[in-house]
Amino acid sequence: xxxxxxxxxxxxxxxxxxxxxxxxxxxxxxxxxxxxxxxxxxxxxxxxxxxxxxxxxxxxxxxxxxxxxxxxxxxxxxxxxxxxxxxxxxxxxxxxxxxxxxxxxxxxxxxxxxxxxxxxxxxxxxxxxxxxxxxxxxxxxxxxxxxxxxxxxxxxxxxxxxxxxxxxxxxxxxxxxxxxxxxxxxxxxxxxxxxxxxxxxxxxxxxxxxxxxxxxxxxxxxxxxxxxxxxxxxxxxxxxxxxxxxxxxxxxxxxxxxxx
Amino acid sequence: xxxxxxxxxxxxxxxxxxxxxxxxxxxxxxxxxxxxxxxxxxxxxxxxxxxxxxxxxxxxxxxxxxxxxxxxxxxxxxxxxxxxxxxxxxxxxxxxxxxxxxxxxxxxxxxxxxxxxxxxxxxxxxxxxxxxxxxxxxxxxxxxxxxxxxxxxxxxxxxxxxxxxxxxxxxxxxxxxxxxxxxxxxxxxxxxxxxxxxxxxxxxxxxxxxxxxxxxxxxxxxxxxxxxxxxxxxxxxxxxxxxxxxxxxxxxxxxxxxxx
DNA sequence: CCGTTTGTTCCATTTTTCGGAACGTAGTGC
DNA sequence: GCACTACGTTCCGAAAAATGGAACAAACGG
Numbered sequence: 334x335x336x337x338x339x340x341x342x343x344x345x346x347x348x349x350x351x352x353x354x355x356x357x358x359x360x361x362x363x364x365x366x367x368x369x370x371x372x373x374x375x376x377x378x379x380x381x382x383x384x385x386x387x388x389x390x391x392x393x394x395x396x397x398x399x400x401x402x403x404x405x406x407x408x409x410x411x412x413x414x415x416x417x418x419x420x421x422x423x424x425x426x427x428x429x430x431x432x433x434x435x436x437x438x439x440x441x442x443x444x445x446x447x448x449x450x451x452x453x454x455x456x457x458x459x460x461x462x463x464x465x466x467x468x469x470x471x472x473x474x475x476x477x478x479x480x481x482x483x484x485x486x487x488x489x490x491x492x493x494x495x496x497x498x499x500x501x502x503x504x505x506x507x508x509x510x511x512x513x514x515x516x517x518x519x520x521x522x523x524x525x526x527x528x529x530x531x532x533x534x535x536x537x538x539x540x541x542x543x544x545x546x547x548x549x550x551x552x553x554x555x556x557x558x559x560x561x562x563x564x565x566x567x568x569x570x571x572x573x574x575x576x577x578x579x580x581x582x583x584x585x586x587x588x589x590x591x592x593x
Numbered sequence: 594x595x596x597x598x599x600x601x602x603x604x605x606x607x608x609x610x611x612x613x614x615x616x617x618x619x620x621x622x623x624x625x626x627x628x629x630x631x632x633x634x635x636x637x638x639x640x641x642x643x644x645x646x647x648x649x650x651x652x653x654x655x656x657x658x659x660x661x662x663x664x665x666x667x668x669x670x671x672x673x674x675x676x677x678x679x680x681x682x683x684x685x686x687x688x689x690x691x692x693x694x695x696x697x698x699x700x701x702x703x704x705x706x707x708x709x710x711x712x713x714x715x716x717x718x719x720x721x722x723x724x725x726x727x728x729x730x731x732x733x734x735x736x737x738x739x740x741x742x743x744x745x746x747x748x749x750x751x752x753x754x755x756x757x758x759x760x761x762x763x764x765x766x767x768x769x770x771x772x773x774x775x776x777x778x779x780x781x782x783x784x785x786x787x788x789x790x791x792x793x794x795x796x797x798x799x800x801x802x803x804x805x806x807x808x809x810x811x812x813x814x815x816x817x818x819x820x821x822x823x824x825x826x827x828x829x830x831x832x833x834x835x836x837x838x839x840x841x842x843x844x845x846x847x848x849x850x851x852x853x
Numbered sequence: 854c855c856g857t858t859t860g861t862t863c864c865a866t867t868t869t870t871c872g873g874a875a876c877g878t879a880g881t882g883c
Numbered sequence: 884g885c886a887c888t889a890c891g892t893t894c895c896g897a898a899a900a901a902t903g904g905a906a907c908a909a910a911c912g913g
Contacts (some may be wrong), residue, residue, distance in 0.1 A: 335596060335636065336595060336596045336597055337596055337597060337600055337636050337637075337640060338640065340597055340600075341640040341641070341642070341657070344657065344661060345657070347661060347664050348660075348664075349663075349664065352664045352667035353667065353668075376595065376597050377597075380597060380598065380601040381601070381696070382601070382661075384665075384668065387800050393664065393665065393667065393668050394661040394662065394664045394665045395665065396665070396694065396696055396701060397601070397604065397605070398658055398661035398662045398664075398665055399662045399665040399666075399701075399703070399718075399719065400608075400662075400701060400719045400721075401604060401607060401642075401654040401658035401662060402654070402658045402659045402660075402661060402662015402663060402665070402719075403609075403662060403717070403718055403719030404607050404608075404609070404612045404653065404654045404658075404719065405644075405653065405654045405655065405656070405658055405659040405662070406659075407612035407613065407653065408613075408644065408653050434656065436641070436656055441656060441659075441660060443659070457663070458659075458663055459659065459660045459662075459663030459664065461660075540647050540648075
């Protein structure tokens with residue numbers, strides 16, 4: 334286990350629910366001896382990857398991560414294109430739009446398009462959620478080969494909300510349904526009372542895969558309205574697939590071979 | 594030189610002007626042998642700090658930096674407070690506001706408040722600029738002790754625009770002027786035709802130091818308007834200094850001792 | 854003043870890293 | 884078809900760094 338690996342393990346302890354950590358927190362979360370934790374935290378702080386609050390002595394991601402994180406946005410083409418289209422749809426429907434990517438079996442929110450409806454934005458950019466309990470998460474999974482999916486989902490299937498697939502078999506059934514229809518949906522899963530519909534978009538040339546979704550309050554929308562969202566998404570998906578050369582039908586590995 | 598140091602050296606090669614790099618770019622910029630570069634890039638990619646475009650094979654900051662960069666924003670109190678006040682001033686004056694921090698002898702833009710005037714935002718968040726050629730950069734430097742300043746400015750004084758201090762003596766004269774007046778200004782320095790005024794704000798309890806500035810087109814503003822900006826900034830500075838317990842008059846080292 | 858919590862430093866051992874050189878692998882010109 | 888070059892990866896012994904247990908230090912609480 335290299336020094337870099339250990340450093341990354343520390344960095345991965347930080348999340349939206351734990352934006353800053355004390356020495357002890359890090360030690361518990363990583364399970365490393367005190368001496369190693371001490372040395373690593375100092376290194377990470379000295380190099381700018383972490384900052385330490387002089388008062389509370391707690392650690393948080395540093396200036397360098399801020400700078401690099403901004404640069405990550407440059408990675409555009411596919412995302413920017415999708416975001417433009419998503420803005421149109423959100424403006425028309427009033428709902429909130431999300432763009433996310435897959436990382437392991439989790440999805441990470443990259444962009445948000447706030448809607449005009451009074452549903453609060455609940456997943457800020459950077460938020461991680463198990464892909465199996467969101468509409469665009471499942472949409473992305475559905476684009477992978479069955480063996481890739483099996484490799485990503487933890488062996489002991491995680492505890493999920495009632496409306497989500499409760500085991501691997503149910504998950505695969507749901508993914509196959511998505512593969513047929515091209516659109517994925519969810520209701521009352523990650524968040525009580527919130528529903529969403531989404532689809533996955535792959536880039537023909539880069540092999541990237543992103544999920545695009547629109548979310549809304551289940552109570553505050555009618556069946557008719559949700560059908561309209563579905564139409565909008567279908568149209569957006571068709572348009573984006575043409576624009577990006579999405580080779581629908583092939584799994585992502587067949588294209589690029591670069592598993593994340 | 595540890596593995597982490599080398600990794601950081603690679604990460605620091607990325608910037609707004611160079612958001613992605615090829616293998617060769619990295620090798621030239623770091624001056625390391627090919628084998629080391631190869632191994633390190635692979636490690637960084639595997640751990641998520643970098644991504645590699647499957648097509649162009651170029652590297653860019655990865656998903657992990659995006660996530661951590663978002664978390665850096667949580668580091669708020671001082672910045673959020675300042676941003677709120679800055680928004681008010683920008684709304685009243687129509688100019689663009691900046692909040693930045695010092696890193697070595699450079700400043701890094703943290704927040705931008707776009708104004709209503711048609712001056713384009715030229716420094717996106719994450720942008721690095723030598724602190725000696727900006728108004729808030731100099732304002733922050735002026736809050737350090739003379740020896741700290743000397744330690745930060747490179748020994749061979751950098752080549753700077755005509756209106757900026759041309760050598761260390763001129764710089765110190767300018768900083769002393771800022772120390773007297775509390776407000777710093779710049780015109781036609783970092784960007785042709787753009788002027789700005791700013792000040793530095795320190796937090797009494799955390800010892801943090803940030804720079805706050807308002808920038809405008811020199812041609813499109815009158816002397817009277819700039820005097821108004823100065824009044825606005827003076828008022829904002831006074832208010833913020835009360836709110837944050839800024840111990841004006843002391844250098845930052847005397848407070849916290851934590852040099853970045 | 855002693856026990857606890859919290860974090861740092863020491864140091865011998867183990868593990869990585871380092872970097873020169875050899876080894877692929879395309880692409881390019883002739 | 885063949886040398887030539889640009890670009891990158893893998894190998895391997897020497898050298899350097901990480902590791903973690905234990906001693907040490909500092910702050911806190913009672």
